[in-house]
Amino acid sequence: MSCVDPGPARGPVTGPAANDDEHSNAAAFFDVSLDLLVIRDIEGFVVRASPSWETVLGWTPDELRGTRLLDLVHPDDMPGTRGSVVEVENRRPGDPVLGHINRYRHRDGHYLTLEWRAQRVGGQIYGLARDVTDRVAAEQALLEAKAAAEAANSAKSDFLANMSHEIRTPLNGVIGIVDALSRTTGLTPEQQEMVELIRGCGVTLERLVSDILDVSKIEAGQLDLETRPFNLDEALEPICVVKARAEDKGLTFTVNRSPDAEGVFIGDSTRIRQVLGNLLSNAVKFTATGGITVDIAVTPDGDTHRLSISVEDSGIGFDADHAARLFERFNQADGTITRRFGGTGLGLSICRSLIEMMDGEIGAQSTPGTGSRFHFSLPLPRGAATGDGAAATTPVMARALRILLAEDHPTNQRVVQLILQGQGIELEIVDDGAAAVAAFRNDEFDLILMDMQMPVMDGLTATRAIRALEAETPLRPRIPIVMLSANAMVEHRADAAAAGADGHIAKPITAASLLAGMQQVLDALDQ
Numbered sequence: 001m002s003c004v005d006p007g008p009a010r011g012p013v014t015g016p017a018a019n020d021d022e023h024s025n026a027a028a029f030f031d032v033s034l035d036l037l038v039i040r041d042i043e044g045f046v047v048r049a050s051p052s053w054e055t056v057l058g059w060t061p062d063e064l065r066g067t068r069l070l071d072l073v074h075p076d077d078m079p080g081t082r083g084s085v086v087e088v089e090n091r092r093p094g095d096p097v098l099g100h101i102n103r104y105r106h107r108d109g110h111y112l113t114l115e116w117r118a119q120r121v122g123g124q125i126y127g128l129a130r131d132v133t134d135r136v137a138a139e140q141a142l143l144e145a146k147a148a149a150e151a152a153n154s155a156k157s158d159f160l161a162n163m164s165h166e167i168r169t170p171l172n173g174v175i176g177i178v179d180a181l182s183r184t185t186g187l188t189p190e191q192q193e194m195v196e197l198i199r200g201c202g203v204t205l206e207r208l209v210s211d212i213l214d215v216s217k218i219e220a221g222q223l224d225l226e227t228r229p230f231n232l233d234e235a236l237e238p239i240c241v242v243k244a245r246a247e248d249k250g251l252t253f254t255v256n257r258s259p260d261a262e263g264v265f266i267g268d269s270t271r272i273r274q275v276l277g278n279l280l281s282n283a284v285k286f287t288a289t290g291g292i293t294v295d296i297a298v299t300p301d302g303d304t305h306r307l308s309i310s311v312e313d314s315g316i317g318f319d320a321d322h323a324a325r326l327f328e329r330f331n332q333a334d335g336t337i338t339r340r341f342g343g344t345g346l347g348l349s350i351c352r353s354l355i356e357m358m359d360g361e362i363g364a365q366s367t368p369g370t371g372s373r374f375h376f377s378l379p380l381p382r383g384a385a386t387g388d389g390a391a392a393t394t395p396v397m398a399r400a401l402r403i404l405l406a407e408d409h410p411t412n413q414r415v416v417q418l419i420l421q422g423q424g425i426e427l428e429i430v431d432d433g434a435a436a437v438a439a440f441r442n443d444e445f446d447l448i449l450m451d452m453q454m455p456v457m458d459g460l461t462a463t464r465a466i467r468a469l470e471a472e473t474p475l476r477p478r479i480p481i482v483m484l485s486a487n488a489m490v491e492h493r494a495d496a497a498a499a500g501a502d503g504h505i506a507k508p509i510t511a512a513s514l515l516a517g518m519q520q521v522l523d524a525l526d527q
Contacts (some may be wrong), residue, residue, distance in 0.1 A: 036114065036129040042089065044068050047124060056131050058107025074103035074111050088118045088125060101132065113137075160216050167209050168486035169409055172508035175202040176415030179510045206508055211350060218353045225357055229383035230269035232262060232298075232307075238277035239294060246284050252291030260298040264383040265305070271354045272378075275362075276309060278347045279374045283313040290314025290371070298380070305382055310375035317366040326364060327352040351376070400424040401446040403518075406436035406462065407484065408454045412507070416449065419511045431455075433462025440466050445479060447518060450501065452485035452492065459483060460499040467500040480521040484509065 030037050030050040036057075037050035049064040057072075073081050084100035091097075097119060103111040113136045118127040178199045181187075187195065217223040239255060246253040283292045293312045298305050318326065327348050355362040360378025403420070407413050408431050420427055428445070430436050434457040436450065448466070452459040463481050470478055482503040483496040493504045502524065505517040 036127075036131075038064070038069065038127045038129070040069055040125050040127070042123050042125070044070055044085075057104060057112060072104045074105065077102035084116070084118075089120055091120060101136070104129075156216065160213055166486075168206070168507045169412065171202060171206055171209070172486065173409075173411035173415055174198065175206065175508035175510065176412070177418065178202060180415070180418035183511065202508070211347060214350050218350070223353075223357070225271060226268040227266060228268075229264050229266050231264055235269040235272040236276065236296065237273055238280050242277070242280040242284055246287075246292055249284060249287075251284070251287055251289070254291065254293045256293065256295045258297040258299075260305075261296045261307075262298075265307070265380045266383040267378075267380050268358065271358065272307075275351045275354055275376060276311075278351050279309075279311040279376075282347065282374070283311050283315065283372075286372070287313040287315035301379055304379045306377055307380045308375070308377040310373055312371065312373040314371040317368040317370050317372050319366075319368050327362070400426070402426045402444070403428070403447050403449060404436060404439055404443075404445045405429045405449045406431075406433060406454065406459065407449070407451040408432055409451075412451070412484075415509065416514070419509070419514050423515070433457030433459055433465075436462045437465045437469070440479070441469060447522065448479055448481045449518075450481055450483050452483055452496065459485075460495055463496070463499040463501050478525075480525055482517055482521055 030048065033050050033052055035050075036052050038053070039047040039049075041047055046064045046067055046069055049059075049061040051061060053064060054060045059072075070078070070081065070085075081100065081102045084098070084102075087098060097117055100116045101113060102116070104114050105111055112131055113133040114129040115132045116127060116129045118125055120126075178195055182192075182195050182199065214223065243253045243255075280292070280294070291314060295308075295310045295312075297308045299308065300306075352362050355376050355378060358378045360376055362374075362376035364372060364374045366372035401424075403425055405413065405416055405427055407416065407429065413429050417427060417429075428439065428443075430439055432454045433450070436448065437457070439445075440448070450459040450463055454462075457465075463483070466479070466481065470476055480502045481500065482505060483501040484505050484507060485492055485496065486507040496504045502521040503517050505513055
């Protein structure tokens with residue numbers, strides 16, 4: 001038992017004393033608040049304001065009392081503020097308390113940004129405001145920075161597209177003419193060797209350009225994957241090419257393929273082929289003696305299947321420390337590797353990004369001086385059979401054609417001429433899109449080969465103009481248009497299709513790619 005007398009018990013205070021306590025508590029609350037507190041009547045005149053108004057906006061509570069609060073609002077913010085006032089004054093019980101942001105004039109004339117919450121009680125409005133000038137400025141700066149970054153990214157994409165065009169255009173001449181030269185007869189073995197050396201250099205340069213573009217697209221999140229049926233042989237094409245290179249180098253080349261690794265699957269065969277080609281090329285590059293073994297397997301994986309491929313070589317290998325960095329950009333197993341073997345250190349980084357985009361895994365194990373084993377696996381659903389899977393050859397046009405070529409670069413014009421000669425094709429050449437439209441208007445052709453970037457009128461504009469002319473003369477049959485473009489990005493293919501092109505062939509072009517692309521659109525027309 002306590003020895004201290006607590007005195008009489010105290011119940012709730014009522015009457016005048018209670019009102020005095022409430023008034024005192026409200027005053028204390030107003031006095032200590034860092035936020036702006038205000039009570040106004042229904043006509044908008046201030047009944048009471050906290051001292052914080054003077055701290056933030058320079059107005060004393062006495063100066064504000066009896067004034068119209070809206071007189072301090074920035075003129076540009078008045079429409080939104082009046083809408084908020086109406087909402088507060090007519091808010092029903094249980095409705096959410098909505099906020100509002102506007103600018104209020106400081107005593108010295110400049111404006112600060114306030115964020116408001118208000119509630120009506122009887123004939124008065126109780127409001128609370130907070131100075132958010134710095135926050136709003138930071139948000140605006142962030143938006144501006146985001147817009148600037150997007151503009152810079154767009155400029156980067158435009159630059160890459162232009163660089164792709166500028167590099168691929170002369171490269172198209174090199175690869176295309178060498179391809180045509182390799183198909184001529186009468187070359188001596190020495191001449192054939194020189195042709196193959198030029199072809200190899202051109203392919204290497206084209207791959208380098210593609211790697212740089214792929215890295216940029218991956219960084220920007222703009223690299224798209226295809227999802228279409230394909231025969232697995234299509235994705236394994238690099239094996240035949242690299243096998244010949246390995247054997248020329250004196251290496252053994254063994255392929256172990258499981259019985260289930262056959263047939264049609266659904267996915268991006270181009271990117272699988274790119275990854276496999278990179279691993280195989282590295283294996284040949286870094287192996288001086290011995291051999292290379294490729295294992296290919298397809299196994300059930302729940303509701304789908306999993307493709308697993310490994311490439312094992314007896315090359316120089318690498319240690320565990322280098323393995324941890326091997327799939328990073330611009331990294332190779334050894335700084336001296338670049339000088340001894342060439343390369344940018346981009347290939348494996350791109351492989352990892354592509355495999356991860358396809359929900360797969362990629363890895364490597366190695367012993368220095370003994371060899372390396374690179375492997376990847378990815379889910380790959382089976383698809384319906386689409387054909388007999390016969391090996392592709394350089395096609396021959398099924399019938400004589402009259403073709404219009406719109407191409408401004410003389411070398412590229414000559415490449416197409418060399419490829420098409422002997423195909424029974426009559427070729428007419430114009431230098432820009434406007435000339436192509438005029439030629440289409442005044443003559444008849446079986447097919448148009450349209451360069452995308454040309455002076456006077458570009459290929460996309462010309463294609464749209466030709467489709468518009470066809471719409472005006474419905475009895476005229478629709479002419480197939482194939483876009484020839486050094487812009488190899490996915491969005492450029494989409495732009496070509498949107499303009500009305502029936503096909504797209506990326507430069508550098510070869511006899512196989514040009515004739516196959518032409519035949520594909522002609523076959524579609526006949527169906």
